[in-house]
Amino acid sequence: MPDDEPKGFKAGFIAIIGPPNVGKSTLLNRMIGQKISITSQKPQTTRNRIQGIANRPDAQLVFIDTPGIHKASSLLNTRIVDTALSVIGDADVILLMVDASSPDAESETLLKKALQHQNRPVILALNKIDVVPRPMLLGMIGEWSAGYPFHAVVPVSARTGEQVNTLLDELVKLLPEGKAFFPEENLTDVSVRFLAGEIVREKIFRQTGEEIPYAVAVSIDLFKEDEKKPGLTRIHATIHVERNSQKGIVIGKQGSKLKRIGEDARKEIEILLGSRVFLKLYVRVEKNWSRDVRSMTKFGYG
Secondary structure, eight states: OOSOOOTTOEEEEEEEEOSTTSSHHHHHHHHHTSOOSOOOSSTTOOOSOEEEEEEETTEEEEEEEOOOOOOOOSHHHHHHHHHHHHGGGGOSEEEEEEETTSOOHHHHHHHHHHHTTOOSOEEEEEEOGGGSOHHHHHHHHHHHHHHSOOSEEEEOOTTTOTTHHHHHHHHHHHSOBOOOSSOTTOOBSSOHHHHHHHHHHHHHHHHHTTSSOSOOEEEEEEEEEOSSSTTEEEEEEEEEESSHHHHHHHHOGGGHHHHHHHHHHHHHHHHHHTSEEEEEEEEEEOTTGGGOHHHHHHTTOO
């Protein structure tokens, strides 16, 4: 960590919270300038707390991406929501993000209640302004501002980057003065092994659409450089599903779906690692793992 930081340098932790599928991971990737958090059109893509780090000349912003907060029914979703809410107490600033184009009243009510019991500064980001008429947007800003004492309300588009620098400026204002927590070259605190598994999971969601529910997990069984072929990383990963029918969907006719998942994941992992990758995927049925505490803990949802 640099010792020559300018006077008044700021550093702190920012929790990104919001309903499912509002673009939190897309915004995080945009703010740090690289993809570290997976995205898809399905809600609850993000299941773990993932830290992303944005370094500026005057500040280091450490973001904690969280799963979408919603009214949970299953054991897995309850754990996911508990994970999201737990970060509020760890943050210096809270960034609440909502979808201006498609409000989620039930989840937003839960979030408002959660914010009432804490005293950290909160900034509201109204996302997807690129698809919302301006008069409607102004009305939403007024409605949200009347309901909670936000330090700032910033309309943004995580997809296009519009107003994202303005949002970063507002966040920096609220951070405490202090030294950077991480070296400047760090963009995240999670391992490349973890990110490789997340990339595979994202490709499953994108390739299977609505056919596969969220009861799918990915474990990395092998991750090492090939001793005989320098510059080649060998990765073996297991895709865990709950039923034989799901296994068939993931594999596809004559293995076609699994092959596409592997090809898409391999290309993105190669960009992440900056080297060639040999990726081998397996599919395993682990019945009702999302309802078993031991299995959830094994897959990182404990």
